Amino acid sequence: MSEDFEIKNKVAESGLINFDLSSLVPKGERIGIDLKDFLYEGLILKEKDFREKVAAVNSQDYNGAYVYIYNSAEAIVPLWAYFLLTAKLTDSAKKVVFGNREDLEVLLMHSVMQTHDFSELEGKRVLVKGCSDESIPENAYIELVEQLKPLVKSLMFGEACSNVPIFKN
Template identity: 80%
Template structure:
């Protein structure tokens, strides 16, 4: 084939580095614990009953998992209740938080972005992948820009064929 008809991949030769935030999503099972299940009639915390139910938790059910503790009941629960559950399982879990699954995902992505080594992207033109099969918290994109703005040459969002320029240094 002659050179004038040669097909060239302009994206590959552009020096553009693709970055996919889903690569930073911590792998592991997410599991919730609803305090409602530990309350008398699902609305009242009776300390003795509560402590018995917490003692009955098998920590192995949460081994190497990301756990979020929440309260779906319309009940006021003292802070020490969360302490008891956390103390029961924290030795075997990867992480325990108070909140819902979305809160857990925000925190996990925050930690992943804050601890990731972005040195490989210094001075590069970076394209952050826009489409994903995993749900990424919006806050993760904001934190990513904070991390990349001081070090990359330029930042774009989307796909190579249709991206949105964010900034150039």
């Protein structure tokens, strides 16, 4: 082999910044609470019983967790019931939301997209990683484009060897 032959990493030389959206996914346990378990026979909210069950909740079980409250019984529950349960958990949980696990993830990523400092990507050519071990809500990708479009020189999606150009400024 000739000494003139040199292996070059064209991806590294391209100035392309790889951005993995999964690196922004908030870390922490996710715990769901089904309101059905607080209802009389899983269907009816009796205020006294409900308050007793909420009082019996050990809020430390939710310490540092992301909590989503849902109602699998589809029973009609007054809004104050959500207030009461949320008030019990807010001192321990990182975040409490109403909805399913997917709703929680959408809200968490929305919060990240609104607060993350993307300034280190300003004027750069950015490739958003296409595959991830984490489940990332589609809305996070939409919000990422909204955040990056005014900042970056160009945006691509996929992998370095096979990417889809999204836009160039």
